[in-house]
Amino acid sequence: MGALELRHPGGTTEIRVGPGLLGDPPEPVVRRLAGRTVFLLSTPRVRELWGEAPGPLVAGARRVVELSAEDGEGAKSLATAGRLWEEMIAAGGKRDSRLVAFGGGSLNDLGGFVAGCFLRGIEVVQVPTTLLAQVDAAIGGKTAIDLPGAKNSVGLFHHPGAVLADVSLLETLPPGELRSGLVEAIKMASLLDLDLLERIEADLGAILAADPEVLAPVVEGAARAKVRVVEADPGEAGWRRVLNFGHTLGHAIETALGYRELRHGEAVAYGMLFAARLAVARGGDRELAERLRRLLGRLELPELPVLDPPALLSLMGRDKKASEKGLVWVLPAGPGRPELTRDVDPGLVARELAGFLRDPWG
Amino acid sequence: MGALELRHPGGTTEIRVGPGLLGDPPEPVVRRLAGRTVFLLSTPRVRELWGEAPGPLVAGARRVVELSAEDGEGAKSLATAGRLWEEMIAAGGKRDSRLVAFGGGSLNDLGGFVAGCFLRGIEVVQVPTTLLAQVDAAIGGKTAIDLPGAKNSVGLFHHPGAVLADVSLLETLPPGELRSGLVEAIKMASLLDLDLLERIEADLGAILAADPEVLAPVVEGAARAKVRVVEADPGEAGWRRVLNFGHTLGHAIETALGYRELRHGEAVAYGMLFAARLAVARGGDRELAERLRRLLGRLELPELPVLDPPALLSLMGRDKKASEKGLVWVLPAGPGRPELTRDVDPGLVARELAGFLRDPWG
Numbered sequence: 001m002g003a004l005e006l007r008h009p010g011g012t013t014e015i016r017v018g019p020g021l022l023g024d025p026p027e028p029v030v031r032r033l034a035g036r037t038v039f040l041l042s043t044p045r046v047r048e049l050w051g052e053a054p055g056p057l058v059a060g061a062r063r064v065v066e067l068s069a070e071d072g073e074g075a076k077s078l079a080t081a082g083r084l085w086e087e088m089i090a091a092g093g094k095r096d097s098r099l100v101a102f103g104g105g106s107l108n109d110l111g112g113f114v115a116g117c118f119l120r121g122i123e124v125v126q127v128p129t130t131l132l133a134q135v136d137a138a139i140g141g142k143t144a145i146d147l148p149g150a151k152n153s154v155g156l157f158h159h160p161g162a163v164l165a166d167v168s169l170l171e172t173l174p175p176g177e178l179r180s181g182l183v184e185a186i187k188m189a190s191l192l193d194l195d196l197l198e199r200i201e202a203d204l205g206a207i208l209a210a211d212p213e214v215l216a217p218v219v220e221g222a223a224r225a226k227v228r229v230v231e232a233d234p235g236e237a238g239w240r241r242v243l244n245f246g247h248t249l250g251h252a253i254e255t256a257l258g259y260r261e262l263r264h265g266e267a268v269a270y271g272m273l274f275a276a277r278l279a280v281a282r283g284g285d286r287e288l289a290e291r292l293r294r295l296l297g298r299l300e301l302p303e304l305p306v307l308d309p310p311a312l313l314s315l316m317g318r319d320k321k322a323s324e325k326g327l328v329w330v331l332p333a334g335p336g337r338p339e340l341t342r343d344v345d346p347g348l349v350a351r352e353l354a355g356f357l358r359d360p361w362g
Numbered sequence: 363m364g365a366l367e368l369r370h371p372g373g374t375t376e377i378r379v380g381p382g383l384l385g386d387p388p389e390p391v392v393r394r395l396a397g398r399t400v401f402l403l404s405t406p407r408v409r410e411l412w413g414e415a416p417g418p419l420v421a422g423a424r425r426v427v428e429l430s431a432e433d434g435e436g437a438k439s440l441a442t443a444g445r446l447w448e449e450m451i452a453a454g455g456k457r458d459s460r461l462v463a464f465g466g467g468s469l470n471d472l473g474g475f476v477a478g479c480f481l482r483g484i485e486v487v488q489v490p491t492t493l494l495a496q497v498d499a500a501i502g503g504k505t506a507i508d509l510p511g512a513k514n515s516v517g518l519f520h521h522p523g524a525v526l527a528d529v530s531l532l533e534t535l536p537p538g539e540l541r542s543g544l545v546e547a548i549k550m551a552s553l554l555d556l557d558l559l560e561r562i563e564a565d566l567g568a569i570l571a572a573d574p575e576v577l578a579p580v581v582e583g584a585a586r587a588k589v590r591v592v593e594a595d596p597g598e599a600g601w602r603r604v605l606n607f608g609h610t611l612g613h614a615i616e617t618a619l620g621y622r623e624l625r626h627g628e629a630v631a632y633g634m635l636f637a638a639r640l641a642v643a644r645g646g647d648r649e650l651a652e653r654l655r656r657l658l659g660r661l662e663l664p665e666l667p668v669l670d671p672p673a674l675l676s677l678m679g680r681d682k683k684a685s686e687k688g689l690v691w692v693l694p695a696g697p698g699r700p701e702l703t704r705d706v707d708p709g710l711v712a713r714e715l716a717g718f719l720r721d722p723w724g
Contacts, residue, residue: 089512150451
């Protein structure tokens with residue numbers, strides 16, 4: 001079992017990774033909930049699959065108040081947040097109450113936001129149930145809900161007290177969800193941890209079969225890479241944007257498709273291919289672009305739908321991470337060598353994008 | 363003109379206090395807005411009285427986008443926050459945009475919350491237009507909106523980049539509003555700065571006449587006292603609760619009255635009288651209780667309406683600042699000697715409350 005710590009301006013997040021964690025939860029995490037009112041937020045699907053699993057974790061709570069949000073991104077609405085806050089007030093929630101967010105990345109985002117704003121912030125324990133959330137969404141304190149047409153546009157930084165990544169939960173994950181989460185691990189590995197990249201290349205078959213013993217070190221490695229980046233730049237003032245590799249085009253693709261057809265990680269995979277291509281077009285070396293093409297190719301991603309280049313260019317300009325000074329691109333100068341730059345010729349982006357959309361794998 | 367700094371975990375707030383500040387705004391604050399998209403949030407009443415006043419402050423902005431919320435506490439709703447966020451997204455707001463919250467305490471609370479959650483936090487400049495907001499609400503990073511029946515129950519800590527307290531704006535303030543704000547200054551003075559308390563006792567007439575030259579040092583003194591407390595305990599883990607003096611019963615009175623009949627500061631004044639009485643009943647010295655009775659008596663507060671003791675006791679137990687371990691009382695052991703304690707016999711509170719409601723000034 002892996003144990004990591006993330007030190008942030010407000011304290012420390014304990015992160016545990018391993019198979020069977022919920023059945024035998026770490027004592028320090030159980031103690032965080034002991035004697036408290038614990039709001040256990042989940043979704044219908046997660047409760048159906050794993051409803052009894054958090055039992056040992058919350059066994060010491062003074063009382064457990066169950067909260068529910070819908071499955072998927074639809075839960076991340078102001079209306080849902082408002083309803084949950086009203087339920088928490090009605091149940092007598094206090095500043096020393098706790099919230100456990102038990103679900104996938106959308107639920108972790110929502111739960112973090114709801115906890116972060118309730119009575120100006122109560123502690124949240126993140127229990128991510130998808131690979132995407134275990135390697136990325138649940139770690140680092142980003143929380144958010146969506147406005148119509150503007151994903152993640154309302155939120156705050158609110159670091160969890162603890163993150164429990166029980167890789168055994170991934171056994172019930174649909175293969176497409178596993179693949180989508182793995183893309184985020186590949187993203188971090190390719191720029192930040194080449195040993196992890198080699199491990200993923202070597203163990204891909206067992207990873208996609210959700211073998212918990214093989215998944216555990218991959219989740220732990222990706223979590224460790226993310227922790228290092230977040231510790232260096234908790235407020236995303238600079239270096240943390242390295243985690244945005246593949247997301248500039250990826251977000252634009254998701255928005256253009258109305259968040260249908262491709263999963264988040266699938267769109268990010270295409271975004272990574274494009275960023276790598278752009279780096280090569282600016283004179284970077286070809287090795288990472290080729291390794292990514294090979295590795296992502298083995299994931300058997302859904303095909304990239306037909307998309308309109310001007311629409312994507314316009315959506316990228318409106319990206320949440322854009323500033324008034326323009327977009328910051330994360331381009332790989334080579335394996336393990338991320339480059340953050342505003343200095344990318346828009347004409348080059350437009351030309352490369354047209355070629356990319358015709359043949360993303362070329 | 364007074365210049366203070368508040369150092370908090372995320373940086374520093376520049377606080378300026380003085381007459382005519384908006385007409386001749388400090389250069390460092392103007393620079394914070396220069397070249398940016400500036401969202402200027404205000405209310406119909408403030409725009410009518412002082413619509414042109416922020417002109418020099420935002421003169422260097424790339425563009426100014428006006429936003430409006432209703433006057434008073436009603437603005438602090440999730441619906442209003444949601445509408446403002448949608449307007450900000452539609453106007454192309456970015457992470458390096460700024461929000462200027464130009465209005466009274468409710469608007470400062472709302473504006474801080476809206477800025478704090480927009481794209482996970484943009485910088486807010488607070489320009490408080492009431493005495494209450496200048497000495498208290500605009501300083502210290504507390505932001506909030508209300509849920510039905512639960513004031514300030516949703517919010518976050520989001521410190522402003524700067525606070526401009528232009529005491530000339532107080533000339534148009536209704537006398538009741540001035541009195542209500544002065545109560546918060548008396549609250550801080552009586553526990554934290556006895557020189558300021560003496561100044562208020564000596565200058566009360568000119569203060570209530572809104573003389574800017576007399577108001578400026580009072581606002582600056584109260585702001586300085588608040589800054590010291592917030593710097594020592596930014597997250598309100600302990601010592602910052604000293605600012606809650608008078609608010610335990612005060613909040614309960616406001617809730618019981620449905621936020622009608624008494625203004626916030628008026629209810630807090632009664633809360634301070636009660637806390638001082640409770641301290642005396644526990645063996646504390648009588649000096650501060652008597653000084654408060656004399657000074658608050660000179661404010662000619664509206665009479666305390668008839669209230670039901672058990673209802674107030676129950677409301678105090680549900681206070682937002684209560685924890686599962688119970689209420690923390692702020693009791694004055696004497697002038698300048700605050701005591702924070704959970705150790706107050708509920709039977710004593712009930713008995714003293716009954717006597718107090720019969721004769722608050724006795």
